[in-house]
Amino acid sequence: MNSDTYQLDETDRRILLALDADPRVPIMMLAQQLGLARGTVQTRLERLAHSGALRPNTSRILPAAMGRGVSAFVSAELNQASLNEAIAALRQIPEVLECVAPAGDTDLLIRVAATDPDDLYRVSEEIRLCPGITRTSTSMILRDVIPFRTTELLKKLSKD
Amino acid sequence: MNSDTYQLDETDRRILLALDADPRVPIMMLAQQLGLARGTVQTRLERLAHSGALRPNTSRILPAAMGRGVSAFVSAELNQASLNEAIAALRQIPEVLECVAPAGDTDLLIRVAATDPDDLYRVSEEIRLCPGITRTSTSMILRDVIPFRTTELLKKLSKD
DNA sequence: GATCCACTGGTCATTTTGACTAAAATCTAG
DNA sequence: CTAGATTTTAGTCAAAATGACCAGTGGATC
Numbered sequence A, B: 001m002n003s004d005t006y007q008l009d010e011t012d013r014r015i016l017l018a019l020d021a022d023p024r025v026p027i028m029m030l031a032q033q034l035g036l037a038r039g040t041v042q043t044r045l046e047r048l049a050h051s052g053a054l055r056p057n058t059s060r061i062l063p064a065a066m067g068r069g070v071s072a073f074v075s076a077e078l079n080q081a082s083l084n085e086a087i088a089a090l091r092q093i094p095e096v097l098e099c100v101a102p103a104g105d106t107d108l109l110i111r112v113a114a115t116d117p118d119d120l121y122r123v124s125e126e127i128r129l130c131p132g133i134t135r136t137s138t139s140m141i142l143r144d145v146i147p148f149r150t151t152e153l154l155k156k157l158s159k160d
Numbered sequence C: 001g002a003t004c005c006a007c008t009g010g011t012c013a014t015t016t017t018g019a020c021t022a023a024a025a026t027c028t029a030g
Numbered sequence D: 001c002t003a004g005a006t007t008t009t010a011g012t013c014a015a016a017a018t019g020a021c022c023a024g025t026g027g028a029t030c
Helices: A009-021 A027-034 A038-051 A078-091 A115-128 A151-159 B009-020 B027-034 B039-050 B080-091 B117-128 B151-159
Strands: A071-080 A096-102 A109-112 A133-146 B070-077 B095-103 B108-114 B131-146
Touching: A009 A027, A009 A038, A027 A038, A027 B009, A071 A078, A071 B009, A071 B095, A071 B131, A078 A096, A078 A109, A078 B009, A078 B131, A096 B070, A109 A115, A115 A133, B009 B027, B009 B039, B009 B151, B027 B039, B070 B080, B070 B117, B080 B095, B080 B108, B117 B131
Parallel strands: none
Antiparallel strands: A071 A109, A071 A133, A096 A109, A096 B131, A133 B095, B070 B108, B070 B131, B095 B108
8 A cells, every 4th residue: 555545534534633633642532532433543543554644753853952953955956867876875964854856957955954054054065065966055944934734734625 | 941942862862763663652662662760751751742842743644645646845935024924824725734934035935735736736826826925936846855854863963 | 968850660540452352334336 | 226345333351551659769969
């Protein structure tokens, strides 16, 4: 099963929404809250976990609590022949929180966290030195306006 | 207590790292794995939860499992006088997964999820019509190269 | 030397878990 | 419409985990 094929139904969505409020809530409470049998919730949760419909888990720690209060996006252009090496190298850099490949001039958009502007400079240098990367451009994140969420989308699905 | 002041110690990091593997693991198992008394882990977990060091929880569901297989970044320029209205309007759009304010020409960088390119167009239109937003530019995400993670950073802290 | 603090290792009653049932309800296809 | 498949329910069980306690220990700080 993979995320491309598995589609959530209303029950899945309700479970996930409830889990949104507290990810460690006991299954029994969930079942009560949702008016489902415990076994149902238990089965659904197992199915979800194995379905590939969930993002890989990451501790919910804020970079700021690790002294990494300075975040930025680094856009990188690269020699596309060495894409895979570049990615492998980026994966080794702990300050790289995330990386996506967008369409357009920017080949890779990399999210990083640093302790201060100086450290940010160091990290972006480290990225620029990754094999295949030809150019980078760094843009500090001034404010986290809407933190990542899927809740609203889940709610929307439930409505229609 | 807030995320700016609270700093993790080695024990916190070990707990978070263990929680990384399985966010719903029982406290008792955690304590065993880490060689700590149960009470200690219990206290730490409570403290973490109230410290503001954790990101707001979001269900780990992948947009793709909600039929939102098409992701994109929408960069928006705006009349900065109406920043707050713009943000409030964006928050209402379920397809908006995240939004940050970077330094530079782009005032807001908005991450969206859509069902297909057509839907993506609709969403970016919706964003363009938000109060104060003067210009948008949409760039599809071709590949999620490194999914969001803080694990490596946590590990790095533990090393030095 | 006294005080504070976090951690330990222990208790307790209560709740939750995982792994099972069998029966009812719901879906699906011929 | 009906037979078969699948899900959900509601129930069981022993084992484990929970939250809320406790007194005792060891390290810092004053």
